[in-house]
Amino acid sequence: MAAWGNNAGITAHEVDRLRATLRVARARQRLDALGAIAAIEGQRLGRESALGVLRAAGTTYPWVPGVPEDPAELLMRLLWADPTVVSVAELERTYTITTAGGRRGVLRALALRCDSAGLDAVAHLLEESPHNALLPAATEGLLDPLLDVPGIARIVPGLLATIDTHAWSVHSGHLLVEIIDRGLLERATCEAVSQRIRIRALTLVEEADRRAPPAARGSVRRDATQRADPLRVDRRRLHAIIDVLAVLPADSAVATLRRLLAAVDPIISARAAVALVGRGEVVAEERLRLLARDPRTRGILAEGFTRADRQFLLPELCSAQAPMAEGVMVEWLASANQLRCPPDEIEHRGLAPSPVEWGSGVLHLFAFRVRAPHFAAERDWMIGAVGPYDPACELYPGEAPGFAAHSLFEPFVSATPHEHLRALSESLNAERRT
Numbered sequence: 001m002a003a004w005g006n007n008a009g010i011t012a013h014e015v016d017r018l019r020a021t022l023r024v025a026r027a028r029q030r031l032d033a034l035g036a037i038a039a040i041e042g043q044r045l046g047r048e049s050a051l052g053v054l055r056a057a058g059t060t061y062p063w064v065p066g067v068p069e070d071p072a073e074l075l076m077r078l079l080w081a082d083p084t085v086v087s088v089a090e091l092e093r094t095y096t097i098t099t100a101g102g103r104r105g106v107l108r109a110l111a112l113r114c115d116s117a118g119l120d121a122v123a124h125l126l127e128e129s130p131h132n133a134l135l136p137a138a139t140e141g142l143l144d145p146l147l148d149v150p151g152i153a154r155i156v157p158g159l160l161a162t163i164d165t166h167a168w169s170v171h172s173g174h175l176l177v178e179i180i181d182r183g184l185l186e187r188a189t190c191e192a193v194s195q196r197i198r199i200r201a202l203t204l205v206e207e208a209d210r211r212a213p214p215a216a217r218g219s220v221r222r223d224a225t226q227r228a229d230p231l232r233v234d235r236r237r238l239h240a241i242i243d244v245l246a247v248l249p250a251d252s253a254v255a256t257l258r259r260l261l262a263a264v265d266p267i268i269s270a271r272a273a274v275a276l277v278g279r280g281e282v283v284a285e286e287r288l289r290l291l292a293r294d295p296r297t298r299g300i301l302a303e304g305f306t307r308a309d310r311q312f313l314l315p316e317l318c319s320a321q322a323p324m325a326e327g328v329m330v331e332w333l334a335s336a337n338q339l340r341c342p343p344d345e346i347e348h349r350g351l352a353p354s355p356v357e358w359g360s361g362v363l364h365l366f367a368f369r370v371r372a373p374h375f376a377a378e379r380d381w382m383i384g385a386v387g388p389y390d391p392a393c394e395l396y397p398g399e400a401p402g403f404a405a406h407s408l409f410e411p412f413v414s415a416t417p418h419e420h421l422r423a424l425s426e427s428l429n430a431e432r433r434t
Contacts, residue, residue: 012049
């Protein structure tokens, strides 16, 4: 089968033979078949061969331990070289019977057609999929080819139907921003889009306000049952909506952003502040100073205001290295692969020269700790480091080559700062190598 990649064309009989091999529940046969698919990819298929690929993509294959690849999704890739060899109706039929990966491949094939028929099919599938649970997770750039198709505005209802879907919020928001930025929507349509997004945004932010952890609501006590971030998914959806509201030429978009600015969660509020400032709106200095007090939002404000060329509006905490480094440290610690929540306490413990392997410059050292019942509570104060920062940046902190935040969650008193830094640098370099 590996020799197929050298053929000028693939026959329907060979595709059927490939499908039969995929149906064998053995790792060797599955890997051989997947290798054959990889060898064929990029070749233009004939009509009968393409129909055979659609039949194969709609076939149920047994799970093979140690081979996680989805055969249907890889099979659909074979049509990407020329998706017009089959009809839109045939692609839609396959969409209803294939796997989630296969459906993602069908959507990409429809987008790659770059024609009106493919655009209409994608618009229909996006509008209907949330109701019938067929919509697969989106990948970056999945439907981007459609942006150059005349009449792209027809896909807007489908994007609005999926923008609050966890696996589609980022991609749907990206496409809506591109469509609006290119001036492809009429003013009246933009107002209608803004009103529809407003309804969903208000629902999401009210739910986020209710589910915010006690610390965000002003309570000193941390809820022991909420160590993970309860707003991670809702925040992702609201960020996509905020990106769209930031570019919508509609008066109601500003009103919606004002409500999001008042969100309990400081990260949602900071994103709304950046969007408002980017639109030329005024955000109260008191609100910005309050947001800058939260380590997690300083980087959001600094990056967003810099992008909008409004650095002069940044609070003082966003113009010093130590507070900005603290924000980076807290954001890294709160990520899903680390503590999964911000530390209960964090203190700046000074500066130290960066080990050569880490980067050239100065590192900021921090001590942090969490309360029980967190798994790391028994270690008390732990050490972490952030940097190096570029010394050439005078007005606002700039990251130097090798910049990173890192911690081994070792107790601060277990070694000297120099020994901690050496261990942190070795660990960071090992991660970078792998």
